Amino acid sequence: MRSPDLLRHAWAIASKDLLVELRSRTAILSVAVFVVLVLVVFNFGRDPTAVSNIDLAPSILWVTFTFAAILALNRAFQLELENQALEGLLLAPVDRGSIYLGKLIANLVFVATIECLGVPLVALFFNVPIIPHLGPLVATIALATVGFVAIGTLFSAMTVRTRFAELLLPVLLLPFMILPLSWAALATGRLLAGRPLSEITGWLNMLAVYDLVFVILAVLLFPATVNE
Amino acid sequence: MLRAEGLKHRFGAISALDDVSFTVQPGQTLAVFGPNGAGKTTLLKVLAGLIQPQHGRAQVEGGRRAIGWIGHQPQLYGQLTVRENLRFWASLYDVSPSDDLLSRLGLDDHADRPVRALSRGLVQRVAIARALVHDPRVLLLDEPFTGLDRVAAESLRRLLGDVMKQGGASVLVTHNVEEGTELATDVAFMRAGRFVHFAPRAGRGSAQVAEEYRNAIA
Numbered sequence: 348m349r350s351p352d353l354l355r356h357a358w359a360i361a362s363k364d365l366l367v368e369l370r371s372r373t374a375i376l377s378v379a380v381f382v383v384l385v386l387v388v389f390n391f392g393r394d395p396t397a398v399s400n401i402d403l404a405p406s407i408l409w410v411t412f413t414f415a416a417i418l419a420l421n422r423a424f425q426l427e428l429e430n431q432a433l434e435g436l437l438l439a440p441v442d443r444g445s446i447y448l449g450k451l452i453a454n455l456v457f458v459a460t461i462e463c464l465g466v467p468l469v470a471l472f473f474n475v476p477i478i479p480h481l482g483p484l485v486a487t488i489a490l491a492t493v494g495f496v497a498i499g500t501l502f503s504a505m506t507v508r509t510r511f512a513e514l515l516l517p518v519l520l521l522p523f524m525i526l527p528l529s530w531a532a533l534a535t536g537r538l539l540a541g542r543p544l545s546e547i548t549g550w551l552n553m554l555a556v557y558d559l560v561f562v563i564l565a566v567l568l569f570p571a572t573v574n575e
Numbered sequence: 576m577l578r579a580e581g582l583k584h585r586f587g588a589i590s591a592l593d594d595v596s597f598t599v600q601p602g603q604t605l606a607v608f609g610p611n612g613a614g615k616t617t618l619l620k621v622l623a624g625l626i627q628p629q630h631g632r633a634q635v636e637g638g639r640r641a642i643g644w645i646g647h648q649p650q651l652y653g654q655l656t657v658r659e660n661l662r663f664w665a666s667l668y669d670v671s672p673s674d675d676l677l678s679r680l681g682l683d684d685h686a687d688r689p690v691r692a693l694s695r696g697l698v699q700r701v702a703i704a705r706a707l708v709h710d711p712r713v714l715l716l717d718e719p720f721t722g723l724d725r726v727a728a729e730s731l732r733r734l735l736g737d738v739m740k741q742g743g744a745s746v747l748v749t750h751n752v753e754e755g756t757e758l759a760t761d762v763a764f765m766r767a768g769r770f771v772h773f774a775p776r777a778g779r780g781s782a783q784v785a786e787e788y789r790n791a792i793a
Contacts, residue, residue, distance in 0.1 A: 352669075355666075356666075356667060359663060359665075359666040359667060363652065363655070363663045366655065367652055367654045367655060368657070370654040370655070370689075371654050428602075428649045429653065430649050430650055430651050430652075430653070431646070431647075432650045432652060433647035433652060433653065434625060434644075434646075435644070435650035435664065435705070436667070437625055437643055438623055438624075438625060438642060439639065439664070439667040440638065440639040440667070441642040441666060441667050497673060500628065517613045523769070565775055574627070575620070575625060
């Protein structure tokens with residue numbers, strides 16, 4: 348299949364998913380409430396004299412994003428099980444890769460929306476400076492998000508037809524998230540501490556390689572996960 | 576137009592397809608009757624390419640683009656309107672949905688309503704519109720009359736008749752002999768994954784086919 352067709356079909360699937368979410372707003376609202384709740388609990392539960400905000404904020408930011416993303420990824424293919432729409436997608440003359448890419452785009456938009464809510468809240472609650480480091484911080488978050496959402500979208504397709512989909516997804520996904528999350532948390536910590544950009548370029552490069560490897564792998568493996 | 580050669584497929588110890596072979600030419604409708612668990616839906620999924628058979632092969636002229644599927648489930652998104660659903664599915668086939676299709680199925684007045692707000696019968700009509708949105712040459716029908724009222728069932732029969740007149744072919748599977756016989760040019764009875772009867776309908780009415788079916792399946 349030609350790449351323009353692949354991308355056009357992927358965009359059709361992504362925009363359909365986003366329109367469905369816009370109409371129902373169930374997933375985005377529940378995840379947004381979860382993010383706010385977690386950050387509020389962390390804010391009141393911490394002892395600022397024991398650990399400084401700069402040291403604590405990156406870990407809390409990434410823990411929050413991780414669980415919010417898992418909640419979001421769980422719903423990615425659930426939508427297609429309703430009325431067996433997944434069979435319709437598989438029957439359509441579109442490359443399986445475009446189904447995966449469509450889901451990946453929709454999940455990225457979904458998780459990015461949650462992150463847009465989470466970052467200002469972390470800055471507010473933990474009083475950490477994000478404005479001076481906004482560009483590199485956005486790059487770090489974007490690179491880490493693409494990596495774990497790419498692999499999460501694949502696992503979401505793999506587990507959706509199993510009986511314990513909601514349990515299996517985090518069990519499979521969390522080991523694959525350890526590397527990008529630790530690189531992202533380290534890079535975020537350095538950024539918020541005002542360290543020079545050269546200190547984080549190594550982690551950003553590794554995140555970029557991780558993204559490239561896992562997006563390609565996921566596109567190649569996706570057809571095997573959805574075939575009966 | 577549609578050919579199945581020596582199809583065999585098992586799910587564990589259960590044989591869903593056991594050496595099934597047939598061809599369907601343009602203008603033909605093969606009605607496959609069988610009890611629950613006979614392998615009817617598996618047969619359709621193999622023809623559609625949704626399941627790779629363990630032995631044999633199935634071939635549809637024109638590939639996936641030529642296939643329209645109407646099944647138990649409507650394959651629609653409840654949050655989207657009828658028009659949005661059709662537009663989405665049409666975009667995957669690189670076509671635009673025609674308003675004529677909505678009119679023929681009596682869906683004009685419901686085009687901008689979300690699918691979840693429609694009755695079961697109307698949802699099934701939208702599912703039929705979805706299956707026909709790309710003007711398929713081969714129709715695969717899995718219990719297509721389930722949930723349809725008399726008017727919608729008649730519309731579906733008319734639409735299927737039109738597709739056949741235009742040189743299309745179809746395979747219809749159902750356990751209900753009465754609802755499928757009149758459409759069929761050929762009839763097959765399926766039991767435990769095998770065709771135990773396969774012949775042209777040759778003017779037989781539904782009562783006669785039902786009698787033969789009972790004898791063959793018993």
